[in-house]
Amino acid sequence: MPAVETDTRSLGAQKLAQAQELLRDSALDSWLLLVRESVERPDPNLRFFLDQEFTWNSYFLVTRDRTAALVATGDAPDLVSSGLFEDVRTYKEGPRASFLQLLEELNPRSIGINVSMDDALADGLTAGLRDHLAETLNGTPFASRLTSAEKLLALLRGIKLPSEHKRVKRAVDETERMFDRVSREFRIGMRASEVADLFHGEADRAQVPTAWSRRYCPTVAVGAKAAVGHVRPADEAIHKGCIIHVDFGIIRDQYCSDLQRMWYVAAEGGEAVPEPVLLAHAAIVGGIELAAKSLKPGVAGWEVDLKVREHLASLGYPEYPHALGHHLGRACHDGGGVLGPRWERYGQAPFEVVREGSVYTLEPSIHLKGHGLVSLEEDVVVRASGAEFLSRFPRELPVLTLR
């Protein structure tokens, strides 16, 4: 990673400043976050700034030049000591009067809230809290100023700062080393669930969480009969002539890695890899090369996906039943746009354009009949000139001779 971190502010302060810069460049005049019982009902966008929990209705208002918060007295001490919000106000019996007072003082012309039909990460507000907010603003001029902050959030989450790139890179590097160590432990007869245990052991020794639920992280597929998708490692055993496929990631300093690696176990009486496996592997490598070349600022997500989808189709492979890739950051599926097809389930997400500074996964797949899952997943950062790989992108299929 060539990016050098020169900003000495905390990452939270940097992201808050970035939000204000984005507001200055947009038509949106302010951004309002609203949470309660955040342990159980967190808004992932608040965590850009604050590693704190809020029990009662808590309001965070960001304008182009002001940051203010209104919280219950019990939630205030830690927020004040963070020093992040310039103006922290408190309430005891209820927030309504103080919240309206704050709005009157700052008088934002528009108020973006975290509501999105298509972007789950931008959809941080709960339905009842939105009703509560609407009721609070009912009869005031502010009621009609509410709008979705989804465009702001796609930029704030999607355009990563150098210190964010550095964190993802660190998580990726650490994960690559875990893959190295675990793959040296593979043995004939080892079950998929035992492979998963080895990865959990790596995460535990490094004292890092897995990038998604431990239940499916890693997802381990051994051989032709493995199920596809979010599924717990089953009890297939490693045997000669099989593919081992692992999808795994960690969270290091709040940022995720997400990688897929595969190996072929040399067959009885020789190390020749069946041609269909070699061809499928080459098709996947070619697909990722193509994606990386296409991933330039300004292109729409679906266009990148379509190139790879057509490439695999031209080689006679079935269509992969998922997106080519997703943003990667604080969340493994980091919201915003997706490098995916224009299917109903993705809504507007495939139409988001790729931007400089974003980090994506690239993960085309082929489910090869009689052999199993052939897929790699690489993590890349978008530069002005195109994609830069954060991961190693192993272009050769590793062939293991196991006992």
Added chain:
Amino acid sequence: MPAVETDTRSLGAQKLAQAQELLRDSALDSWLLLVRESVERPDPNLRFFLDQEFTWNSYFLVTRDRTAALVATGDAPDLVSSGLFEDVRTYKEGPRASFLQLLEELNPRSIGINVSMDDALADGLTAGLRDHLAETLNGTPFASRLTSAEKLLALLRGIKLPSEHKRVKRAVDETERMFDRVSREFRIGMRASEVADLFHGEADRAQVPTAWSRRYCPTVAVGAKAAVGHVRPADEAIHKGCIIHVDFGIIRDQYCSDLQRMWYVAAEGGEAVPEPVLLAHAAIVGGIELAAKSLKPGVAGWEVDLKVREHLASLGYPEYPHALGHHLGRACHDGGGVLGPRWERYGQAPFEVVREGSVYTLEPSIHLKGHGLVSLEEDVVVRASGAEFLSRFPRELPVLTLR
């Protein structure tokens, strides 16, 4: 705990059956849960049944006699293998057609969704997903059948089953033993942050999460100057003549404990506890006795709170700036009603009536000028005849002679 667990089904299956029983007893015809990217945007109500994550829009429909789910193909394998939902359907490109087909087949007269202005735990649906649902149902007869499931959820969460009581009791017992061990380590000069470290050590050795954010769990207050509320342990040191107060809980087998304990450190030249401290402690003990006596099925939460509030006021103490107690279960603040005052911030929650089988905390407090926080927190289960203590309720103030 006299309750004997005789139900051999998994707790998830028991709670799903309870939801169906509650539907049969209510005017509500069906209950719909809807989640996506559940790692980042979980609905805590789904976790009653499923310890799984769902990436794409996932629909769970429960009627009085049917359970059905519709999920993307990638989310299906683990759900199918759980065997919990009778009918699991999948989609690839988008869910709309299959979801409408499912509704047409089951044809529920009303559809409760997880939206609540006042109950954060019942407010499991995000605002954008509700918009997405409304758009999906637009132009169908089902659009007008949507309603809030908050009443159902207050009952499902609030009326705990014997196996839930057993789990809370186990968490409480384990926490009491942690308090015992940690308090034996108290020394003059030990800082509040070191006390917190001891509790974290206990949780780590037991391999259990703390009941709320480790940042504030435990909350440790030493002496007269400690801040009140959700605040990280500061650097006050234990000294002779001070109160040590700790608020701590753990999660054991998905269920929480939540206890407050206090100690007085014997002053220089004698062990006499200042009379104001003794009186305040006695007032708190009396308040909890009063609460336990009042906590009978049918009483409104605010009535129980008011009794204790008036009791402390009659003794000349300032009003505590929070509720007397809250439901305790899978979440530490387990939603539903609250034993609290009719303040704006609690909305309708204080009007919920107490029900047999519910588990509550009782935690009145006095901030005693010149001495600090005087408070206990007990965990109780509501029986037909009144409250039964799950915790030890230490009625004597422990006086420590420390070196």
